[in-house]
Amino acid sequence: xxxxxxxxxxxxxxxxxxxxxxxxxxxxxxxxxxxxxxxxxxxxxxxxxxxxxxxxxxxxxxxxxxxxxxxxxxxxxxxxx
Numbered sequence: 091x092x093x094x095x096x097x098x099x100x101x102x103x104x105x106x107x108x109x110x111x112x113x114x115x116x117x118x119x120x121x122x123x124x125x126x127x128x129x130x131x132x133x134x135x136x137x138x139x140x141x142x143x144x145x146x147x148x149x150x151x152x153x154x155x156x157x158x159x160x161x162x163x164x165x166x167x168x169x170x171x
Contacts, residue, residue: 102113143149161167
């Protein structure tokens with residue numbers, strides 16, 4: 091008998107937050123089979139630009155908790171954990 095997606099989700103949901111994030115990243119990476127060098131280069135430039143803005147104090151940061159709360163409010167989603 092094979093494991094269903096639902097069973098895997100239940101097992102993964104029981105992991106701590108760091109392990110769930112690692113698993114999510116690994117699953118996403120498994121879907122990315124072709125590297126587009128132009129995209130990679132553009133992302134690298136964007137990251138460098140954003141870090142420079144942060145270092146210069148030109149942008150205001152927002153906590154992940156505030157972002158999640160706002161997304162939940164906007165989408166009407168309920169927190170489950």
